[in-house]
Amino acid sequence: MSKIEQIWYNGGIGMIPLLPLSWLFHCLIMVRRWLYQHGWLTVNHFSAPLIVVGNITVGGVGKTPFVIWLANFLRTKGYTPGIVSRGYGGDASAWPQAVMADSNPALVGDEAVLLAQRCDCPVVVSPNRSDAVRMLLNDFDCDIVIADDGLQHYAMGRDIEIVIIDGQRRFGNGQLLPAGPLREPVMRLKNVDLCLVNGESLTANEYRMTLGRHSLYNLQNPEQRDELSALKGKKIHAIAGIGHPDKFFNLLKDVGIEVIAHPFPDHHAYSVDDLNFADDKIVVMTEKDAVKCASFAKPEYWVLAIEMMPEKEAEERLSALLITNISHINS
Numbered sequence: 521m522s523k524i525e526q527i528w529y530n531g532g533i534g535m536i537p538l539l540p541l542s543w544l545f546h547c548l549i550m551v552r553r554w555l556y557q558h559g560w561l562t563v564n565h566f567s568a569p570l571i572v573v574g575n576i577t578v579g580g581v582g583k584t585p586f587v588i589w590l591a592n593f594l595r596t597k598g599y600t601p602g603i604v605s606r607g608y609g610g611d612a613s614a615w616p617q618a619v620m621a622d623s624n625p626a627l628v629g630d631e632a633v634l635l636a637q638r639c640d641c642p643v644v645v646s647p648n649r650s651d652a653v654r655m656l657l658n659d660f661d662c663d664i665v666i667a668d669d670g671l672q673h674y675a676m677g678r679d680i681e682i683v684i685i686d687g688q689r690r691f692g693n694g695q696l697l698p699a700g701p702l703r704e705p706v707m708r709l710k711n712v713d714l715c716l717v718n719g720e721s722l723t724a725n726e727y728r729m730t731l732g733r734h735s736l737y738n739l740q741n742p743e744q745r746d747e748l749s750a751l752k753g754k755k756i757h758a759i760a761g762i763g764h765p766d767k768f769f770n771l772l773k774d775v776g777i778e779v780i781a782h783p784f785p786d787h788h789a790y791s792v793d794d795l796n797f798a799d800d801k802i803v804v805m806t807e808k809d810a811v812k813c814a815s816f817a818k819p820e821y822w823v824l825a826i827e828m829m830p831e832k833e834a835e836e837r838l839s840a841l842l843i844t845n846i847s848h849i850n851s
Contacts, residue, residue, distance in 0.1 A: 528692040528701040538699035545696050549672075549704060556674040564650040565677040568657055569664050569846040572678040574671025576708055577691060577701045580763020580786065581684045582718035584631050584808070585828040586729065587668045590682075591639040593835070594664055597842060600641075602662035604652035605632050606669060607645030609787035616646035616655045625811050630787055633811045635668065649676040664846070671712075672703055679845045681712040682838075685726065686764065687719025713841050716830055727834035731771075732827035739810055739821040748824065752776040756802045759795065761788035761809050768806055768824075784809075792816045 527534040555561040573590065575581045587603065594601045607617065610629035617623075619632045628645050636643045642660035646652035649670045656662055670676055671683065685691075692701040709715055716729040736751075738744035752775055760768040761784035769781045780801070784794070790812045795803060803821050805813060810823040830838075 524698070525701075527699070528695075529689055531693050535693060535695060535699040539695070542696040542699040545698075546705065549696075553674060562675060563677045564653075564675055566653050566657060566665065568662060569679040570653065570667055570677065571664070571680040571682065572667040572670045572673075572676070573682045573684065574667075574669050575684050575686075576671070576704045576706070577686065577689075578697065578703060578763075579686075579689075579701065580767075581686045582729065582828055583669055583684050584634060585826060586682075586684055586716065586830075587635060587666055588638045589828055589830070590666055591641055593838070594666075597839070599664045600662055601639075601664050601666055602642045602644070602656045602660055603635050603639060603666045603668055604649055604656055604670070605629070605635065605643065605645045605667070606647055606649070607632050608669075609789070610645060615648065616644050616652045618655070618659065619643040619645055626789060630808050630811050631668070634807055637811070638807075649673045680714070680838075680841050682714045682716065683709060683712045684729070685715060685717045687717040687722075687728075688767070689764070713845070714834065714837055716834060718828070727837065728831045729828050729834070730831070732829035734824060734826040736804070736822045736824055738819070739805075739814060739817040739823050740819055746822075748772075748775050748777075751802065751804070754778065754802065755780065756804055757782060757795075757797050759784060759790075759803065759805045759809055761790070761812075762786055762806055772804065772824075788812075795821075 556563055573583050573587055591601045607629035610627050612627045617628050619628045619636045621637045623633050625633045632643055632645045642656060644652045644656040649667060653665055656665060667676060691706055694700060696702045715726045717726050718729050722728055734748055736746045736748055755778040758769055758772055758779045759782045763786045765783040769779050772779050800820060805823055807823055807825055
């Protein structure tokens, strides 16, 4: 955990010098949202309904696994979804970009490639989310759009807002950036349609999202699969370039695996040297890491594929939202 994260999640006097900047940030985001709400800044609307999945804190909370689940869920309801995202970490020379399962993550971002691989639906990325939505609807056959991480992108109109909350870290010290981890005040949650908590620690009007099925596959030979429990009692290397790597490492430890942890920055661009551990122990990584390590995969590289499952009541709430917020658009 970095020094700033220690301030955010463990408290202490270190946040005090940063509080004036947080108060200024609070004023700026409130004015910005007011300008969008009252028509001084343009909100773009689209020919298909849009569901935004986001969070109000910095760092990983489990949005990508939920978006994968949501795309499948919408198909069961008769929709043909498409996904837009920022393409964070991508260095393409022009935007927007359509993302395929074999796209280069260095150009379009690791999460976008993972979504293209797992969701079996079109994915378009751009720093300007509205441009991504337009390309998605113009070039692909979609009747509903999922925006992965666009809660604060108010220029993009939306019909349903879903927020994912880290059940372990919650909102840290409760302060806005830079004194705390919040992108927006906690009171923003009163205006969203659905709050899902990744883990425990539920409060009123929140629904639980828990780990569903999870299994290992070999990065060099994806047809080779095994259960995570097969590694119980073994000593392995584990790498994670995600927003909250300790969550991944703890998941492995909870199964009884002896973990040599190698945390990397979120969206880290891996090289062969990063995984040169000078032994033949198994290396386990997240799916997001795997899309960047596939080009130099070795037989000992394994990927943990996980699924996130909202509780039944959350599914029912989402089904109701599809009727009240969206059905009239397609009628």
